[in-house]
Amino acid sequence: xxxxxxxxxxxxxxxxxxxxxxxxxxxxxxxxxxxxxxxxxxxxxxxxxxxxxxxxxxxxxxxxxxxxxxxxxxxxxxxxxxxxxxxxxxxxxxxxxxxxxxxxxxxxxxxxxxxxxxxxxxxxxxxxxxxxxxxxxxxxxxxxxxxxxxxxxxxxxxxxxxxxxxxxxxxxxxxxxxxxxxxxxxxxxxxxxxxxxxxxxxxxxxxxxxxxxxxxxxxxxxxxxxxxxxxxxxxxxxxxxxxxxxxxxxxxxxxxxxxxxxxxxxxxxxxxxxxxxxxxxxxxxxxxxxxxxxxxxxxxxxxxxxxxxxxxxxxxxxxxxxxxxxxxxxxxxxxxxxxxxxxxxxxxxxxxxxxxxxxxxxxxxxxxxxxxxxxxxxxxxxxxxxxxxxxxxxxxxxxxxxxxxxxxxxxxxxxxxxxxxxxxxxxxxxxxxxxxxxxxxxxxxxxxxxxxxxxxxxxxxxxxxxxxxxxxxxxxxxxxxxxxxxxxxxxxxxxxxxxxxxxxxxxxxxxxxxxxxxxxxxxxxxxxxxxxxxxxxxxxxxxxxxxxxxxxxxxxxxxxxxxxxxxxxxxxxxxxxxxxxxxxxxxxxxxxxxxxxxxxxxxxxxxxxxxxxxxxxxxxxxxxxxxxxxx
Ligand SMILES: Nc1ncnc2c1ncn2[C@@H]1O[C@H](COP(=O)(O)OP(=O)(O)OP(=O)(O)O)[C@@H](O)[C@H]1O
Numbered sequence: 001x002x003x004x005x006x007x008x009x010x011x012x013x014x015x016x017x018x019x020x021x022x023x024x025x026x027x028x029x030x031x032x033x034x035x036x037x038x039x040x041x042x043x044x045x046x047x048x049x050x051x052x053x054x055x056x057x058x059x060x061x062x063x064x065x066x067x068x069x070x071x072x073x074x075x076x077x078x079x080x081x082x083x084x085x086x087x088x089x090x091x092x093x094x095x096x097x098x099x100x101x102x103x104x105x106x107x108x109x110x111x112x113x114x115x116x117x118x119x120x121x122x123x124x125x126x127x128x129x130x131x132x133x134x135x136x137x138x139x140x141x142x143x144x145x146x147x148x149x150x151x152x153x154x155x156x157x158x159x160x161x162x163x164x165x166x167x168x169x170x171x172x173x174x175x176x177x178x179x180x181x182x183x184x185x186x187x188x189x190x191x192x193x194x195x196x197x198x199x200x201x202x203x204x205x206x207x208x209x210x211x212x213x214x215x216x217x218x219x220x221x222x223x224x225x226x227x228x229x230x231x232x233x234x235x236x237x238x239x240x241x242x243x244x245x246x247x248x249x250x251x252x253x254x255x256x257x258x259x260x261x262x263x264x265x266x267x268x269x270x271x272x273x274x275x276x277x278x279x280x281x282x283x284x285x286x287x288x289x290x291x292x293x294x295x296x297x298x299x300x301x302x303x304x305x306x307x308x309x310x311x312x313x314x315x316x317x318x319x320x321x322x323x324x325x326x327x328x329x330x331x332x333x334x335x336x337x338x339x340x341x342x343x344x345x346x347x348x349x350x351x352x353x354x355x356x357x358x359x360x361x362x363x364x365x366x367x368x369x370x371x372x373x374x375x376x377x378x379x380x381x382x383x384x385x386x387x388x389x390x391x392x393x394x395x396x397x398x399x400x401x402x403x404x405x406x407x408x409x410x411x412x413x414x415x416x417x418x419x420x421x422x423x424x425x426x427x428x429x430x431x432x433x434x435x436x437x438x439x440x441x442x443x444x445x446x447x448x449x450x451x452x453x454x455x456x457x458x459x460x461x462x463x464x465x466x467x468x469x470x471x472x473x474x475x476x477x478x479x480x481x482x483x484x485x486x487x488x489x490x491x492x493x494x495x496x497x498x499x500x501x502x503x504x505x506x507x508x509x510x511x512x513x514x515x516x517x518x519x520x521x522x523x524x525x526x527x528x529x530x531x532x533x534x535x536x537x538x539x540x541x542x543x544x545x546x547x548x549x550x551x552x553x554x555x556x557x558x559x560x561x562x563x564x565x566x567x568x569x570x571x572x573x574x575x576x577x578x579x580x581x582x583x584x585x586x587x588x589x590x591x592x593x594x595x596x597x598x599x600x601x602x603x604x605x606x607x608x609x610x611x612x613x614x615x616x617x618x619x620x621x622x623x624x625x626x627x628x629x630x631x
Pocket of ligand 1: 218
């Protein structure tokens with residue numbers, strides 16, 4: 001039996017993967033089986049979030065016991081095939097007539113190899129761009145540049161979380177900015193403060209990566225950097241930079257803008273010139289809106305030949321951005337503009353192909369030796385959002401490190417405030433029925449749609465999967481039954497219709513026409529005249545937008561949702577419910593992302609073995625981006 005047949009028989013491939021292999025065979029019946037199988041597996045790999053497929057570790061794609069070919073034979077067959085391009089240079093476009101590319105051990109669908117190449121080119125272009133008018137380092141020569149106060153100077157010159165830059169000392173802030181810098185970063189005067197290091201680096205580098213867990217001050221730091229950039233431009237007689245705030249989802253963009261507004265308020269209170277603060281953007285946008293979608297096209301209005309009209313592009317939740325979108329974003333950033341990526345690298349990688357942030361971070365970290373990738377990375381570790389109600393940090397750290405013994409003992413010990421472990425309980429709908437039902441029923445009692453949406457954000461059940469007994473879909477169906485039952489008991493009978501007063505909805509596809517995006521959450525409410533509408537947040541949180549339910553893009557219920565869909569959102573209380581049996585695609589990143597969605601209270605319903613399984617598994621993806629950037 002051929003390898004392709006074995007894969008099909010094991011039901012390891014999707015119809016699309018199989019169809020790709022079949023079309024190659026139709027075009028050339030002599031195509032070796034190993035090449036056909038590699039094509040199908042490269043296609044499957046993309047669906048599982050990889051940029052390409054590594055024939056040296058094929059078992060990572062499936063549990064099925066397959067007799068894999070000898071790797072050298074497989075590589076030789078790939079290298080000799082007319083369907084497979086083997087580019088000599090990583091930065092050269094691969095032959096358009098070969099649908100596959102074999103490069104540095106990875107088999108790519110050509111399109112994804114090209115995204116990777118274009119992304120690497122684009123990032124290098126941004127990072128290497130010569131400083132623009134009045135850019136830091138140009139505002140004062142290195143010799144004349146002052147440091148931001150004695151303490152800050154010492155702190156900034158200290159060793160960093162990332163290797164020291166090869167091209168200059170991040171410690172130096174132009175003398176003209178030093179007083180403002182000292183006011184913005186008072187901590188820098190007395191301590192080794194990574195936030196001020198990030199800010200000083202931001203002034204020197206066009207490509208900046210600021211990472212850290214929730215509440216480590218990524219947005220706060222960048223807001224202060226934006227104030228510095230505005231001050232710097234004004235001082236040197238230039239117009240203030242045009243700044244865009246963006247994120248992969250609408251909710252994340254909204255949260256980011258909210259954090260920026262808070263940070264600006266705090267600065268005004270600190271006595272920072274209100275006129276400077278007034279130049280900062282107060283709203284965020286999704287990456288799709290920023291780039292400008294075109295109807296029925298994967299292309300955007302903004303690209304290399306029609307770049308974005310912004311001098312600074314700040315993107316939050318960068319871990320969620322997939323390879324194609326990041327490539328298009330980076331190409332649309334104009335020559336000389338800054339790109340700042342904020343994110344938490346311990347969260348789940350993007351659902352679609354990529355693990356882009358991880359690749360960029362790897363290259364940024366290797367740059368002390370490679371010295372070719374001009375990005376600066378600062379990792380923030382101190383949590384500032386101290387909540388007396390929720391003591392999540394020790395648990396998050398154990399999960400991040402895959403330390404199941406510590407995680408379990410913290411969970412079982414019950415000593416973390418706001419953290420409740422329900423060991424072995426994978427069905428809170430049964431054990432906590434009344435409490436959960438009371439919350440969902442209260443949504444229908446809100447005074448208006450804005451209040452209903454605000455209430456909806458107070459609690460969420462998060463699951464690892466969509467399907468199956470502990471999947472979001474099954475839980476939603478049960479919750480809707482329960483709510484229908486409660487309504488029947490409480491008042492006039494109303495069947496559990498598809499849309500009912502108080503139903504929470506989750507949009508599952510992007511619709512630019514509606515300005516509704518994958519991950520947006522809304523609620524169905526009946527108005528005084530009895531008309532039922534679905535309300536979704538608008539630009540102003542006080543003014544949600546109504547839609548007729550029949551006109552909505554694809555959607556599901558949202559009482560329970562997967563951790564993947566919850567990325568970029570936070571809820572006061574989270575119920576993280578993990579399935580009974582472990583599946584190889586679940587990872588510690590899934591647990592970490594799920595539990596860090598909680599603001600005030602976390603309930604974990606799971607058994608020991610699944611926790612151990614997930615924490616031992618690391619969500620790494622096949623990608624050539626790190627290598628490409630370090631070349
Ligand atoms: N240097 C600081 N001094 C005082 N408070 C700070 C400082 N840095 C951050 N904070 C506070 O910590 C909280 C979290 O900060 P911020 O929103 O910037 O973090 P974040 O890393 O962007 O979080 P998230 O990933 O959840 O978006 C805010 O309330 C902010 O005011």
